[in-house]
Amino acid sequence: MGPTDRSAFPRKLDLRHGRVDLSHGGGGKAMAQLVEEMFGAAFDNPLLAQRNDQAVFDAPVGRLAVTTDSYVISPLFFPGGDIGSLAVHGTVNDLAMAGAVPLYLTAGFIIEEGFPLGDLGRIVASMAAAAREAGVSIITGDTKVVERGKGDGVFINTTGIGVTRPGVAPSGDRARPGDAVLVSGFVGDHGVAIMSTRENLSFETAIASDSAALHGLVAAMVEAVPDIHTLRDPTRGGVATTLNEIARQSGVGMVLDERAIPIREEVAAACELLGLDPLHVANEGKLIAICAAGDAVRLLDAMRGHPLGADAAVIGEVIDDDHRFVQLRTAFGGKRIVDWLAGEQLPRIC
Amino acid sequence: MGPTDRSAFPRKLDLRHGRVDLSHGGGGKAMAQLVEEMFGAAFDNPLLAQRNDQAVFDAPVGRLAVTTDSYVISPLFFPGGDIGSLAVHGTVNDLAMAGAVPLYLTAGFIIEEGFPLGDLGRIVASMAAAAREAGVSIITGDTKVVERGKGDGVFINTTGIGVTRPGVAPSGDRARPGDAVLVSGFVGDHGVAIMSTRENLSFETAIASDSAALHGLVAAMVEAVPDIHTLRDPTRGGVATTLNEIARQSGVGMVLDERAIPIREEVAAACELLGLDPLHVANEGKLIAICAAGDAVRLLDAMRGHPLGADAAVIGEVIDDDHRFVQLRTAFGGKRIVDWLAGEQLPRIC
Numbered sequence: 001m002g003p004t005d006r007s008a009f010p011r012k013l014d015l016r017h018g019r020v021d022l023s024h025g026g027g028g029k030a031m032a033q034l035v036e037e038m039f040g041a042a043f044d045n046p047l048l049a050q051r052n053d054q055a056v057f058d059a060p061v062g063r064l065a066v067t068t069d070s071y072v073i074s075p076l077f078f079p080g081g082d083i084g085s086l087a088v089h090g091t092v093n094d095l096a097m098a099g100a101v102p103l104y105l106t107a108g109f110i111i112e113e114g115f116p117l118g119d120l121g122r123i124v125a126s127m128a129a130a131a132r133e134a135g136v137s138i139i140t141g142d143t144k145v146v147e148r149g150k151g152d153g154v155f156i157n158t159t160g161i162g163v164t165r166p167g168v169a170p171s172g173d174r175a176r177p178g179d180a181v182l183v184s185g186f187v188g189d190h191g192v193a194i195m196s197t198r199e200n201l202s203f204e205t206a207i208a209s210d211s212a213a214l215h216g217l218v219a220a221m222v223e224a225v226p227d228i229h230t231l232r233d234p235t236r237g238g239v240a241t242t243l244n245e246i247a248r249q250s251g252v253g254m255v256l257d258e259r260a261i262p263i264r265e266e267v268a269a270a271c272e273l274l275g276l277d278p279l280h281v282a283n284e285g286k287l288i289a290i291c292a293a294g295d296a297v298r299l300l301d302a303m304r305g306h307p308l309g310a311d312a313a314v315i316g317e318v319i320d321d322d323h324r325f326v327q328l329r330t331a332f333g334g335k336r337i338v339d340w341l342a343g344e345q346l347p348r349i350c
Numbered sequence: 351m352g353p354t355d356r357s358a359f360p361r362k363l364d365l366r367h368g369r370v371d372l373s374h375g376g377g378g379k380a381m382a383q384l385v386e387e388m389f390g391a392a393f394d395n396p397l398l399a400q401r402n403d404q405a406v407f408d409a410p411v412g413r414l415a416v417t418t419d420s421y422v423i424s425p426l427f428f429p430g431g432d433i434g435s436l437a438v439h440g441t442v443n444d445l446a447m448a449g450a451v452p453l454y455l456t457a458g459f460i461i462e463e464g465f466p467l468g469d470l471g472r473i474v475a476s477m478a479a480a481a482r483e484a485g486v487s488i489i490t491g492d493t494k495v496v497e498r499g500k501g502d503g504v505f506i507n508t509t510g511i512g513v514t515r516p517g518v519a520p521s522g523d524r525a526r527p528g529d530a531v532l533v534s535g536f537v538g539d540h541g542v543a544i545m546s547t548r549e550n551l552s553f554e555t556a557i558a559s560d561s562a563a564l565h566g567l568v569a570a571m572v573e574a575v576p577d578i579h580t581l582r583d584p585t586r587g588g589v590a591t592t593l594n595e596i597a598r599q600s601g602v603g604m605v606l607d608e609r610a611i612p613i614r615e616e617v618a619a620a621c622e623l624l625g626l627d628p629l630h631v632a633n634e635g636k637l638i639a640i641c642a643a644g645d646a647v648r649l650l651d652a653m654r655g656h657p658l659g660a661d662a663a664v665i666g667e668v669i670d671d672d673h674r675f676v677q678l679r680t681a682f683g684g685k686r687i688v689d690w691l692a693g694e695q696l697p698r699i700c
Contacts, residue, residue: 008598021694022694022697023692023693023694025586025694025697026586026587026691026693026694026695026697027585027586027587027588027591027632027691028586028587028591028630028690028691028692028693028694028695029690029691029692030692030693030694031586031587032595032690050521051522051523051599052447052448052521052522052582053417053444053447053582053583054415054416054417054444054445054447054448054450054510055415055416055417056413056414056415056416056448056450056514056519057413057414057416058412058413058414059409059410059411059412059413059414059513060409061409062408062409063406063407063408063409064406064407064408064409065404065405065406066404066405066406066407066454066456066489066490066511067403067404067405067456067490068456068457068458068490068491068492068507068509069458069492070458070459070460070492070494070507071494072460072494072496094403094404095404097402097403097404098402098404098406100404100406104416106416106417106418106509107418108418108419108420108458108507108509109420110420110422110460110505139416140416140417140418141418142418142419142420142507144420144421144422144505144698145697146422146502146505146697146698147697147698149499150501150502151500151501151502152496152500152501155460155494155496155505157418157420157458157492157507157509159418159456159458159507159509160404161416161511163409164406169406171400171402172401172402173401232402232403233403235377236375236376236377236378236381237376237377237378237381238377241377241378245382248358249401280378282377340378340379340382341376341377341378341379342373342378342379342380343373343376343378343380344371344372344373344375344376344378344380345376345378347372347375347376347495347496347497348494348496348497
């Protein structure tokens with residue numbers, strides 16, 4: 001940008017006292033300034049610098065994975081992260097669950113009129129840091145502003161593009177009777193961390209969200225066991241819902257061992273207090289893996305060798321079951337059905 | 351899906367009386383039903399049918415174009431379209447403006463609690479029809495629900511992926527002094543159509559939005575003139591802002607001929623009534639093209655040969671100008687500066 005451009009925006013964005021107003025979504029000069037001084041500066045990369053309404057790049061060779069997620073989490077800032085880092089981690093993880101290497105993200109912001117520019121700046125900085133750490137570039141974006149009372153602070157959509165690895169094709173329909181079911185670590189941290197911040201909930205906990213990008217863990221896993229049958233991150237609806245989805249897609253049942261499922265004491269206590277099943281509580285830095293029984297030990301070793309899989313465990317097995325039930329062998333030796341999350345446990349967990 | 355699945359959702363979605371509630375975004379069974387019976391049924395295609403959190407497909411050969419847009423238009427239904435068709439057209443057009451062939455869309459919905467399922471169904475059907483007509487597949491999606499008063503009916507993000515044509519590389523930084531500036535038809539229809547529906551505006555007009563997918567028009571144009579320098583759709587901020595963006599990116603000025611710019615009488619009248627410059631009013635089915643002067647006649651002929659370019663016109667030329675001004679030679683022979691849209695003309699126009 002040449003010297004003439006500097007005069008295009010006579011004053012810099014006021015990050016201390018400024019607020020987003022409708023002109024920031026109007027397509028005119030105020031929006032150009034927001035995009036340039038905030039998004040452009042934080043996400044800086046050659047594709048974004050094309051400054052067109054789209055990014056153009058050479059197609060990677062192979063099979064592409066594409067995923068989209070809108071993030072509406074409340075509150076925007078929480079122990080262990082914020083909507084910006086979450087919007088990167090969540091979408092990177094959906095790519096990783098296809099066994100893909102994440103490459104690019106797009107970012108769409110829907111901002112409520114009156115939102116402090118400083119808070120937006122913190123979110124954007126966190127998003128940029130998460131993207132850098134995950135090795136992905138935010139290559140194009142969009143900004144909309146809605147009137148006060150027609151949104152809630154900020155919503156972010158990220159769409160991710162990655163490239164799959166040859167011979168690696170995990171999918172929800174590939175779980176087979178006899179397969180082992182693994183989880184990468186403690187269950188329920190994210191949901192409990194968010195609940196602890198909600199005003200109308202009367203407990204406090206030191207639990208932080210587990211929000212993290214899992215593509216590095218997946219890289220270690222597929223190197224050890226390329227033929228992982230299924231990978232999925234148990235976000236909304238928790239481990240219980242994710243396993244039921246897989247059971248349904250694959251046409252199988254599952255039996256889990258309650259004692260094998262890693263749950264922190266504080267999470268278990270909070271769930272008991274709130275009358276929740278930790279298996280229904282959302283995670284943002286955990287994954288479920290399903291593989292042939294003969295691969296399970298090797299996969300578990302690979303997971304435990306990675307910082308984000310240190311507490312990984314084999315938690316059950318896939319069985320033949322026309323009903324596609326997910327069952328839990330309880331600590332007392334009984335069995336119960338682990339159902340989908342039925343109603344709504346906690347709105348806007350992600 | 352086998353017979354066992356039918357029992358998964360005991361009752362079908364009630365499109366007549368049902369409303370979206372928080373459970374439809376909870377990640378559990380209610381969400382699975384909404385995704386399956388509404389989105390899955392309307393958008394049906396083999397990639398979406400993978401039913402994973404991401405779609406996986408062979409990378410097209412060549413250069414990819416990627417674009418993202420969130421749609422927050424109000425009202426959701428308007429003369430000439432609705433948020434569903436707009437969310438397809440707008441994103442297809444951003445791909446087309448890179449000279450790309452649009453291939454895939456993702457769809458992210460943020461729905462306000464209490465939104466009628468029937469209205470959502472109409473929007474989804476319109477989106478599906480627009481996608482079919484444009485020859486693009488909606489391959490993966492996401493559904494979030496926010497509490498009443500924290501959103502406004504429905505917001506939709508679509509991210510588009512296309513493949514560029516070899517030798518075709520229009521970009522905002524390629525306008526050169528001497529180039530011709532063309533517009534594909536009447537200016538300002540979309541904005542005026544939306545304004546006419548706003549309750550607090552006291553005029554009526556027969557003008558419908560020009561919302562349309564422009565990739566077919568672009569195909570005809572690049573066949574005639576592969577070396578189009580710049581293509582951009584003048585949406586938010588209108589023709590004036592789009593030309594200023596291009597002038598800034600390319601480091602040039604422009605002179606437009608007021609009499610050459612196609613504006614409908616009703617649009618001009620409505621703008622006069624509202625004190626607006628039609629050049630600041632949004633379009634959703636028009637494009638600006640810039641090409642070498644020697645290519646202009648061939649390009650204009652190609653545009654006029656396509657139904658969406660029947661009223662195309664050469665409206666000005668690119669000049670050398672350190673100030674990067676866009677100027678207008680008025681009908682009376684004077685000259686005035688055509689500036690960026692400064693404040694906010696009409697919130698939520700797209």
